[in-house]
Amino acid sequence: MEFKYHVSGMHCAACSAAVERILKKQEGIETAQVNLVMEEVLIQAEEENFDAWKEAVSKGGFELEKLQDKKDVSYHKKVVCDILGMQCAACSAGIEKVLKRTEGILDVSVNLLLNQAEIEYDQTKIKLEEIFQVIQKGGFDARIHQEQQQEETKKKDYENVHIYGTLIVAFLLLYIGMSHMLGSFELPLPNIISYKTNPFNFAFIQFVLATIIAISGWKFYYRGIRSLLHGAANMDTLVAIGTGSAYIYSVFSLFSIANGNVHAVHSLYFEGAGVVIALVQFGKHLEAISKKKSTGAIQALLQLRPKTATLFKNGKEMEISVDEVVVGDVLVVKAGEHIAVDGIVVEGESNVDESMLSGESMPVKKGVQDEVHQGTMNLDGRLLMRCSVDNEDTTLSKIIRMVEDAQSKKAPIARIADRISMYFVPIVMGIAFVSALIWYFIQKDVSFSLTIFVSVLVIACPCALGLATPTAIMVGTGKAAQLGIFIKSGEALEIASHIDCVVFDKTGTITIGKPLVTDVFAQDKQQVLAYAAALEQGSVHPLATAILQKAEEEHILAPSLSNIQTVNGKGVYAQLSEKKLMAGNRRMMEEEGLDVSMYLEAEKACQEAGKSVVWVSYDQQVIGMLAIADKIKDHVRDVVESLTKSGKEVYMISGDHTRTATAIAKQAGITNVIAEVLPQDKAEEVKRLQKLGKKVAMVGDGINDAIALTQSEVGIAIGSGSDVAIESADIVLMKEDIRDVETALRLSHSVLRNIKQNLFWAFFYNTIGIPVAAGILYPIFHILLSPVFAGAAMAFSSVSVVSNALRLRNFK
Known part of the structure; x- marks a missing residue:
């Protein structure tokens, strides 16, 4: 059995690998596949044991949460409404009384203090708009409670203030900390925090600013240390240890300055610790924006779902929420409107744009008994349609689930990154420690070694590695969906x-997939078609169907025949004006002693072309021959x-x-x-x-x-x-367009090439970045990578990988 859950707290390939490793150790789990971009895990297990799995994942520093369950097929629904105009207890009691009398209302509870009503109702009997109309007749106004949307908006605003506020603080910290590090040129600072005249104040203001940033990024330390203690080190671990080491060392330098050692101002790394945290946070913010673009296909499909529908009930039209539409409801779809749910047309004719489902730009004519699908657009006429399936089972919903499933399952190439990520963080920590130790013995300078240590840890973030495959797959499958694949x-x-x-x-x-008449060989083609159609009326044989369709296309009226006789394996015959009319194979004609020489060459050519042949005779003379074939697309x-x-x-x-x-x-x-x-x-x-x-x-x-x-x-x-x-x-x-076979194979090749590019740059970046951070260029060129630049480079690497994947949106 398969189970899918949301995983929070992941930031890189090492995180996703750690979650997989933890889950695979659990009893009963056969496989676990984590999608870093979607923040989901797909588990195959004999049976669900969510509580045990959640506890195990939690110990590793991550959170496992159940995805929102599929909408209940029950049509009983509870809503909270804001009621406007209530003044006293009599008002609330009156509303309750009126609503409880209304058919379809199951329960009502009105809160005068909050000006709210909690209403439970049966969607098959009454809609929310009708409930509002009942309340309005009582002299009050009602609307859906908006609190949740407001909370989401506030949360988004808070996150933006937090991210950009931290960046401003980091800029001040960087300005102060770097003011004396530009050689002969010094950045102007107020005398009160000058490193020359007030070294303690100079250090203390950096301590305050760095502490503010560290507190804002407390999750890095919480998750990073927790993951390390449970043997699941990840990107947070690298950032936490690197910036934490720089911060603690700088605090010791601060105390040293306070004790009179003014030279310790050159051993402050507050700006390294603070700015790195701010840059990593900002990098994650940019990464999240990029990842949202990579999931744009699903968002675009979701936006195709109309939010409202026009219900036709008791001869009246009423606008309702799509969520309230149930099987059997009759809806009005006017020209220019999107179709709200899947259904059957019960009245009217119109052209419908189905390009969002099929990718086919030509509109499709729809009439009574034709199927229409959610999200498609009615172009001209007015349609009445009856909802045929639940909102969660529409064609569009199935497509969305199909795309989501494709984006949650890993490609085999992703396992390369997963295997490397599993060992990557411990190896990087080892490289950072060994590099710092070597440089300490060479330079005898703790601050120099600390720079090496922090830079290696920060620049080696495996985020780009973890994003290389899933982002390309998400953009690729999304683009395919837009093309109808x-x-x-x-x-x-x-x-x-x-x-x-x-x-x-x-x-x-x-x-x-169905035979068609391709050729008619006769002196009077219309007569031959008319006679053949007359003989084949009522038959369900594919060849008969082809003849009848051809006659209908040519607007030929077939004469009425009675007593039609079938000769198995040969054909059919009947009497027309007391003369024998026949349609069948050549053998039937020859057994009747008829001359078939006129059309023998034509029959041979037709058979070589893979066509079936029907001979037609009247009054003991062959009058023509029909060639029938299943035409290629x-x-x-x-x-x-x-x-x-x-x-x-x-x-x-x-x-x-x-x-x-x-x-x-x-x-x-x-x-x-x-x-x-x-x-x-x-x-x-x-x-x-x-x-x-x-x-x-x-x-x-x-x-x-x-x-x-x-x-x-x-x-x-x-x-x-x-x-x-x-x-x-x-x-x-x-679509029925066979060209999409070639398009699908070509797109898959483009996606795989994109994945290989992403993996190459992710590996190349770490291959070059780690040695430079470890100080390999310092002996010859005196180039030492600052932790600040390492943090910026780390963020840039992730964004560049996602940006490369987004190029797939231009595929044609």
């Missing part, structure tokens, strides 16, 4: 980039050419006769044909290709493709196909 997991995204063999099912994938040949040019082998698999399948494949430009395959054997054919060392992508749409889709490395389902095929596939194409 839904990739179910990071693993599928990565594997798709390595595909070297693409197998297309024929019917419904290469072809449109638009752009198939272009896609095959593109895939072949990119080095992929293309196969077509079909249950048809070899001659028919080969003819269709030839039209599509496919040379590799696997024909006469039973539905249950398609997976075996995929397995046979895999044994040859090929990485196979299977593209299909039918129930009989499901096993083959599962067997292949990457299953790609056409979205208009069966639910079973869609469920079995790794990638779902919402």
Whole structure:
């Protein structure tokens, strides 16, 4: 079983690796995958043991929380409303009395002191807007209580004040602390805090400012030390130890100055400790903003959900919240409005823009009994629709969950970063300690060694490493969703980039999935179509359906026939004006002794092209022949050419006769044909290709493709196909445009390239940054990295990795 939870307190790849390591040690847990960007963990376990897991994670310095449960299907709802205009107890009692009499109201409690009412009601019988109307009739006004939204706004404002306020304090601290470190040039300071005339004041003001910043960043120390004590050191540990060491050393220098040692002003590192904390906090702030952009696909999908709907009840229209719409409600959708939920049109006609679901720009005509989907836009007419599913089960909701699942599951390449992160922090701490010790023995200078120690710890933050993979996957899957391509997991995204063999099912994938009349051979084509249609009326055979559709398209009226007789395996016949009318194969015509020579060459050409042939005769004479075939979809040949040019082998698999399948494949430009395959054997054919060392992508749409889709490395389902095929596939194409197969494979390649770029720069940054911070350039160039610049570089590395991933939004 799978369980998903929110994890708070993570900041880097070492954090996520620590959470995974803690959870994997717990009894019953098979796997645990942490998504650093989404701050979620996906656990596979025999059964849920949340309390034990939460306690274990808490000991490591993190918090495990349950995600908000899926909306209850019960339509009983409680709301808190603000009531305006109440003056006394009689007012509140009156409101309660009126509401309790109203059908659909289950319970009411009015609080006069708070001017609020808590109302429980049945959404299937009454809507919130109707409740407000009842209250208004009593002489009062009502609205939904706004406290939660105000609290969220206040929290956001507080965070901004905290971040930027800390930066201002850090700037003052940096100005004072660096005022005497610019060689012959000194920054002007008031005499009262000058390091020359008042060295103690100079040190003490830095102590105050650094302490303010340290208190504002107390979480670094709390989480960092706690994680270290439980053997799960992370980025917070590096920052806490580095800045804490600089701060404590500076406090000792402050006491030394107080005791008369004025030279100790050169051993103050308050600005290093304070500014690093401020920069790390600001870096996390920028990182959070960047991460929000990387989750923009889900946010964009969520914004497609309309907030209100127009209910049609008792002949009246009423605006209500979408959350109140229940199955069976009838809604009005006017021109220019978004459709609130999935449903069925019960009245009206209109063109609907479904591009947000399918990526297809052309509007779709909708009429009575047609399905409409949440988030799509009604372009012109007025529609009445009946809600058919709960708000949480709409197509849009399923797509959102699909995208969220894809972004929460790790790609195999992410395990490289995870394994490194597991050992990264302890190794960095060792490098920092050893480097500081070596330089102390060389220089005999504690402050110099402390600079080395703090710089190494701060610059080595593995945040960039942890963000390299998930951000690219999130942006990539989000971009795919915008294109109408839904990739179910990071693993599928990565594997798709390595595909070297693409197998297309024929019917419904290469072809449109239903036979069509392609040619009519006759002197009087309309007569032949009319007679053939007359014979095939009432038949459900695919060839008969094709003939009837062609006659309808040509607006041909077929004569009425009675006593139509079927000859199994040959065709049909009837009497028309006391003369025999027949439609069937050549064998049927020949057994009647009819001359078929006129159309033999045409039949041969049609059969070579994979077409079925229907002969038509009247009054013992062949009067024409119809050619019927399942036509290939638009752009198939272009896609095959593109895939072949990119080095992929293309196969077509079909249950048809070899001659028919080969003819269709030839039209599509496919040379590799696997024909006469039973539905249950398609997976075996995929397995046979895999044994040859090929990485196979299977593209299909039918129930009989499901096993083959599962067997292949990457299953790609056409979205208009069966639910079973869609469920079995790794990638779902919402449009019937086969070009999206090539787009999906190309996008997966771009995402993997982006991940490799991110990992390279993350590794390269640490490979270069740590030695420089450790003082490798000092003996030759006298270059020593300040902790302040190390902190800034650390923040920049994370933002640069996320920014690189965001470039995927420009994919076309």
